[in-house]
Amino acid sequence: MDTLNELMGGFAAAMTWQNLLFAFLGCLLGTIIGVLPGIGPVAGVALLIPLTLNLDATGAIIMLCAIFYGTAYGGTITSVLLNTPGEAASAITTIDGYAMTKLGKAGAALTIAAVGSFVGGTVATLGLVMAAKPLGELGLLVGPPEFFALMVVGISLLVALAGKSMVKAVISGALGLLIAMVGIDPVAGAPRFTFGMDRLLDGVSFVAVIVGVFGLSELLSYRKGTTTPNVHAPNLRSLLPTGREWRRSAPAMARGTGIGFGLGLIPGMTGSVSSLLAYGAEKKFSRHRNELGKGAIEGVAGPETANNSHANAALIPLFTLGIPASPTIAVLMGAFLQQGLTPGPTLFTEHSEIAWAIIASLFIGNLLLLVLNVPLVGLWTSILRVPTTILTALILLFMVIGAYTINFSVFDVFVMIGFGLLGLALRHLDIPLAPMVLTLVLGPLMERSLRESLEISQGDFGIFTSRPISAVLIGLGLLIIFSPLLKLRKPKALNEDPET
């Protein structure tokens, strides 16, 4: 009851017209920044912090939070329309999002993404209100061994992403792990696979790889003349999802919310892990899993919901423990500190009115984002009315700018082009691309947690099976990996899925 009263107080504080204006401006600026390729949430929030310095603490934080999830949504727009992810977390959305665009369903994809973002964000914020403290403590249960076990579950979804040939999926996954190894060894500090190139010490840029492997390689495969670019400008009716699309999206959004929320609580997990695993989950569990990759609405709804649910859930460790769970949250934490607020449990005792006003504004911001973006879907999709010849060139332009602006480095442009060629080769060989992206994201996190775990146990691998949470997770991972084998042993007549 107390909580509700305080939340109502928070709403009262957040609903002043100034604060509503700040939330609105934040959403708008965030969306625009998100649309610009290469500038993701981290750089976006960091760039706009100076704008908020002269505001009072509540207004400033409200605006920054709004910018923060505005950018998360804006990144989706270019993923869907131009096959170029505006930020890493919406990279996986390009697969089905852009496929939908080619089918003339860009409007439906964007609307579903906006609604999914709203659902994921709102549910996660409810979690923050109802049970922030126990949830924050829950995140702490995940130590290095549990983190590693979670990564095993993640890698096991490779099976789901495999498509026709398991061997080809493993090749793709191994390639991703290999690419993830490039750079300085995170524990011993020795350079690996850098071939003496300083630029490679940081590893290859994830966004550049994704833009190359998915976007550029597809563009290059048009040029071969095997497929023609087939982008339909949407008509008005197709701007809104059909009833069937709504029904198909609902379970995907539910799964996405759960995955994003759970992973968002864990310090050190990134939003791209959430969206990737949500995509993997759709591939594995959706009733329409065979359509994924060819423009299925689930492939947009799942990852986009997970992404926003993750972003809002990641605020829970910040509010309860003072721990920034992701790079973007850390930038927000810097803004808190500049306003003289120390995030953590003391925030609720020392500045309780500000804390609750911010939480209330999270609800308002999520709603504003929806109200702002659904009417704009028509505007964004009108980009597609540009003639194909020009649009193709524009997409290439966006890809190059996107790769360049990650680190303002021409090297990344070449990385993007190189991986575009690699992607083209893999497409030729019929090797699926998604497993590579999965291992590329999970690889570094997996390596780090493995090595930390073994330091804790002083070299004993038993640590993964002797701890209950990690044992269960590893068991789950193995189950997912071996479930196709179990299915194979069934008589053919009982096999529901003709493609396996």
Added chain:
Amino acid sequence: MNTRSRIAAALAAASLIALTGCGANAGATNAAGGDFPKKGKTIDLVVAFSSGGAVDTAARLIQPILEKELGTNVEVINKPGAGGQIGYTQLTGAAPDGYTIGATGSPSVVVSPLDPSRGAKYTRDSFQPLGRQVIDPTVIAVQPDSPYQTLKDLLDAAKANPKSMTASTTGLQTGEHFAMAQIQESTGSEFAPVHFSEGASQATTAFLGKHVDILVANVSDVVDLTKQGKARVLGVMTSERAPALPDVPTFKESGYDLEAGTTRGYSAPAGLPDEVAKKLEAAIQKAIEDPAVVQKMQDLGLQTSYLSGEDYKQYWAGQEEDFKKVLPLVQKTD
């Protein structure tokens, strides 16, 4: 149709390559320094540790004042990993034109080039120190429900059963790792180090979740945790008690004559034009000594202790001599 789109794509690619080429050239020619900093050209402040840690927080606190002093954008960029080596490599690899500066902390920046196995591509001479900001002493903390009430209890237990307790560091050969080696060498008490190479917030998270027994950290990392009752600090490795932790005895008081801590400051890649260095040094001094920044640093448990670029350089050289002596300890214990 196809041919046209092919030509259009090729044209776009060509014009872009030309454009990016122009951008790179424009960047290279204004290194003379007279007009530094150009308005609208962003200065990158490279932080070699993850966001949210003490180094990052300090950099983010001085950032707005640097912007005001220099009249252009200053952007904090986190390049964590390998105990700072990734960020330092990026910093020293950048053009010495003043548009890339970085937070430099010891021991990481001093030690990483000393050990040849780490393959660092920089030495002390690759940096141009611009100013020292703080000294942050090392502390040892245990879980609130730990049976050990004093430093002596803990160290005696670790001596009786070496490596029976895990202790966090923020990476191989970091300040925490050095401190543990110093303790082992002078008392024979040995902990099993767990290296959290992503930085202090990762180490703290693991400690809060009770995945490691002992938190070896800096004063600034534990002030808030102590207030919340989530950690019990047993000793500070300085000659005098830390103002932020007035109730915690020093190692010296407990009978161990050991001092350790990390130092943080700001540097540029070596070879800055004099005029640029002067402007940056002045802006950094202003920012470090700004009363609001000093106050906020104090709230975080950090004692401001400014040194000019030249003095910081001397101090750095002195530290290098000291660390060379204890380096085998850190290599030996791992």
